[in-house]
Amino acid sequence: MILLQGRFPPEIRTLLTFATSEKNVEREFNLYNESSVRKLYGSTIEGHLVGCIGVEFLGPDKGEIKHIAVLPQHRGRGIGDKMVNFIKDKHSLSLIYAETDKDAVYFYEKFGFKITSLGEKYPGVERFQCILLTE
Template identity: 60%
Template sequence: MVEIKVEHIHPQLRELLSFATSKQKVEGIYQTYIQTDGRRLYGFMLEEDVIGCIGIELLGQNRCEIKHLAVMPNHRGKGIGSKMIRYIKDVHALSVIFAVTDIEAVNFYEKCGFKITSLGEKYPGIVRFRCILKV
């Protein structure tokens, strides 16, 4: 894992972030990570390739919110997402990690030990979930 702080976004990182948000928002989101003190963006490397990323917002009192988490499709199901969560937990000595996600990622967070609560239909036809892990 490496913290990403460079001014220009790597093409693989751009693709990863587009899995976690819309393609139109990637550049702005990336700049927020680069320019905001409480935000951190980490890349999971395999040789020279960025195959996963996790972006967090540190909230004080050993807490953070996972803002973005993505793994390249051909590397999913290999434990990379959970390794990234363990990494940020250890590096930042976190006691609480939370995320808000959609139905597609709920099982992943549940397998990682997060408690899941439905937030209901946040947008028309789209149910969102709060995921909380107390370490």
């Protein structure tokens, strides 16, 4: 895993569009560069960026996954799991929080997160709260 802050490799734009809208990519990336409580990491295979995970620290041992994405051709290979384990271990997180849509619920559920529906947070879009206690 590599820290992506300060650099904006072209692949990060593609990856972040899987986790946020295309119009928000620059703003979100800039937040990682400007915030002392956010970190953005990349996962590589043979030197190519294939995944990213962004976390915001909510306290000394608590973090919120803000963005997580893996290129479609590399999904199903455990890259997402490795990225979550990386931030959990590197930052000694005892609680990891995420909010997601229906498409990603299975990923978080499979990993062991407790899933709770937040209802229709945006018109026509159901959102889910995902919480993992690691202690």
